[in-house]
Amino acid sequence: MNSLFQSTIRCVVAACAASAIAQPHIPGKVEIPFNRYYTYVELEGHLRAIAAAYPNLVTLTEIGQSLEGRSLWVAIVNNPATGPDSSKPAMWIDGNVHGNEIQSAEAVLYSLWYLTKAHGVNPDLTRLLDECSFYMMVSQNPDGREAWFRDVQNSSSSRSNRRPVDNDRDGLFDEDGPDDLDGDGSITQMWKQDPSGRFIRDRSDPRVFIRVADTEKGEWTSLGSEGLDNDGDGQINEDGPGGDDMNRNWPSDWQPDYVQGGAGLFPLSNPEPRAIAAFILAHPNIAAVQSYHNSGGMILRGPGAAYREGTYPQGDIRAYDEIARVGEELLPYYKSMVIYRDLYTVHGGFVNWTAEGLGIFSFTNEMWHQGKYFQREAPDADGKRMWTFRDKLEFGQTFTPYKEFNHPQHGAVLIGGLNKWSSRVTPTFMLEEECHRNFAFTMFHAAETPRLSFARTEVARGTGPDSWIITTEIRNDKLIPSRSGIARQRGIGSADVLTLSPPGGVAAAGTLSSWTNPRMDDVRREPARVQLPGGIPGRGSVIFRFYVTGNPGDTITLEYTSQKARTIRSTVQLR
Numbered sequence: 001m002n003s004l005f006q007s008t009i010r011c012v013v014a015a016c017a018a019s020a021i022a023q024p025h026i027p028g029k030v031e032i033p034f035n036r037y038y039t040y041v042e043l044e045g046h047l048r049a050i051a052a053a054y055p056n057l058v059t060l061t062e063i064g065q066s067l068e069g070r071s072l073w074v075a076i077v078n079n080p081a082t083g084p085d086s087s088k089p090a091m092w093i094d095g096n097v098h099g100n101e102i103q104s105a106e107a108v109l110y111s112l113w114y115l116t117k118a119h120g121v122n123p124d125l126t127r128l129l130d131e132c133s134f135y136m137m138v139s140q141n142p143d144g145r146e147a148w149f150r151d152v153q154n155s156s157s158s159r160s161n162r163r164p165v166d167n168d169r170d171g172l173f174d175e176d177g178p179d180d181l182d183g184d185g186s187i188t189q190m191w192k193q194d195p196s197g198r199f200i201r202d203r204s205d206p207r208v209f210i211r212v213a214d215t216e217k218g219e220w221t222s223l224g225s226e227g228l229d230n231d232g233d234g235q236i237n238e239d240g241p242g243g244d245d246m247n248r249n250w251p252s253d254w255q256p257d258y259v260q261g262g263a264g265l266f267p268l269s270n271p272e273p274r275a276i277a278a279f280i281l282a283h284p285n286i287a288a289v290q291s292y293h294n295s296g297g298m299i300l301r302g303p304g305a306a307y308r309e310g311t312y313p314q315g316d317i318r319a320y321d322e323i324a325r326v327g328e329e330l331l332p333y334y335k336s337m338v339i340y341r342d343l344y345t346v347h348g349g350f351v352n353w354t355a356e357g358l359g360i361f362s363f364t365n366e367m368w369h370q371g372k373y374f375q376r377e378a379p380d381a382d383g384k385r386m387w388t389f390r391d392k393l394e395f396g397q398t399f400t401p402y403k404e405f406n407h408p409q410h411g412a413v414l415i416g417g418l419n420k421w422s423s424r425v426t427p428t429f430m431l432e433e434e435c436h437r438n439f440a441f442t443m444f445h446a447a448e449t450p451r452l453s454f455a456r457t458e459v460a461r462g463t464g465p466d467s468w469i470i471t472t473e474i475r476n477d478k479l480i481p482s483r484s485g486i487a488r489q490r491g492i493g494s495a496d497v498l499t500l501s502p503p504g505g506v507a508a509a510g511t512l513s514s515w516t517n518p519r520m521d522d523v524r525r526e527p528a529r530v531q532l533p534g535g536i537p538g539r540g541s542v543i544f545r546f547y548v549t550g551n552p553g554d555t556i557t558l559e560y561t562s563q564k565a566r567t568i569r570s571t572v573q574l575r
Helices: 003-025 040-053 104-119 123-131 141-152 273-283 313-332 338-341 350-355 384-394 428-447 485-490
Strands: 058-065 071-077 090-097 133-137 188-192 200-201 208-212 220-225 286-294 298-301 335-338 361-367 399-407 411-418 452-461 468-478 498-503 505-512 520-522 530-532 542-551 555-562 565-574
Touching: 003 384, 040 058, 040 071, 040 141, 058 273, 071 104, 071 273, 071 335, 090 104, 104 123, 104 133, 104 286, 104 361, 104 428, 123 428, 133 399, 141 505, 188 313, 188 399, 200 220, 286 428, 298 313, 298 338, 298 350, 313 335, 313 361, 313 428, 313 485, 313 565, 335 350, 350 361, 350 485, 361 428, 452 555, 452 565, 468 565, 505 530
Parallel strands: 090 133, 090 286, 286 361, 298 335
Antiparallel strands: 058 071, 071 133, 188 220, 188 411, 200 208, 298 361, 399 411, 452 468, 468 542, 498 530, 498 555, 505 520, 505 542, 555 565
């Protein structure tokens, strides 16, 4: 690890710590407690309150409606005093593409709340918001989120959208969902006493069922999740509400449902991804993407599946790896991972579309790691210590005691166990810290979007009486290049362009490998308009040379444009 990178980590960690210390002293116009979770209606109320409190910074835009008719909101966050949002490198931040991954929406809300209240108070965040713009969407899947709060669920249900699907292929839709038989508001587990069963109850903690070895005799059989056979086909809970996984519905490497379940009818077949795609495509200045999920403590990047070019370009990997390494410092227990290699294959994922389809540097954070319970590595796999620790911290709130129930199909059963709050979801007493640390990482990512400047410019006499040589260097101080290697590789978007005006006197132009090497890679057409398919590399520079004709005292304007960076200009005089 080089000294510059080590210094960067130290600065970011120190800034995060300083921000946490200063947090109570940053006054906010909107008070939002981050020790609880909010329904989508409540989230909408918070969005409106922030937009009303900071009308100079936040524009709340409805980009479409969900399948069930809920508004899809994007908060455009920008300081217009430093230019329109479209003139700056931008970051897209979203959460809750899976309805049950609820803390991801709170992380986006926290980002909006903290960034706006810090503007004009915290110098680092003020500078960031002056130089960049942000597009924040608290929930990609408001229907799934509302269903998770409104209906009985377990910790992993209500993941999809609410499109009716005939899961058991009996000609009916969503006719056999879960049933809350014990009335605790969650779908827990059913157990039946069985002399041929494969489980026994732990003697020291009868809540825990332990699988016995093949040579041992068990006493209990698991009947799966709590519910009834509502359609009389002999199965329980096999055709519940919802259908499409909206993190499988994006164009890049989309595969049909028979290859990957939940993919939808075709890419962007659902109104939510379609509206989001239209917004992102209309904003080519988006240079960074952060999508929040849960759980497991992961900082994920693509590829989602085996990449057809073999691997991402090395310049892109360098930026990804350095940003993710800072994330590992800021987010205890989180690990930097490649989706298909270190987790599982995802076809048609959102960040795979933004990274591989659009060439944007994109991360998914899987929020919450159970090690946070202990402030050290998680306990052994048997989980008994976790049960005990959870009892002490959360006082039994994540467990429903077992009750006897006379099941119409199975007879006497026990119903109970871990409820929908027991896993995946960050405990509310730790929610604000989880949101803040993820916010700090995402702001670091945003701060590494391209920032270009003219580093050095020289004007020299040419060999003729009216000939001149103009040499200029354009530098990028940030990790992310002004055009990603994937964008160059796949011809995505527009190349960067350096123009010299007036153009009429330009005889030749090109790029140099260094200031001391006169060999020039020349431009064959339009020498006054040099195109750079690779842009300006991260923490690097490109040197340009123009051979021009003109008179002493003439003013020459140099302008560099890039979709992912601010336009920069410089003027020189021929003398």
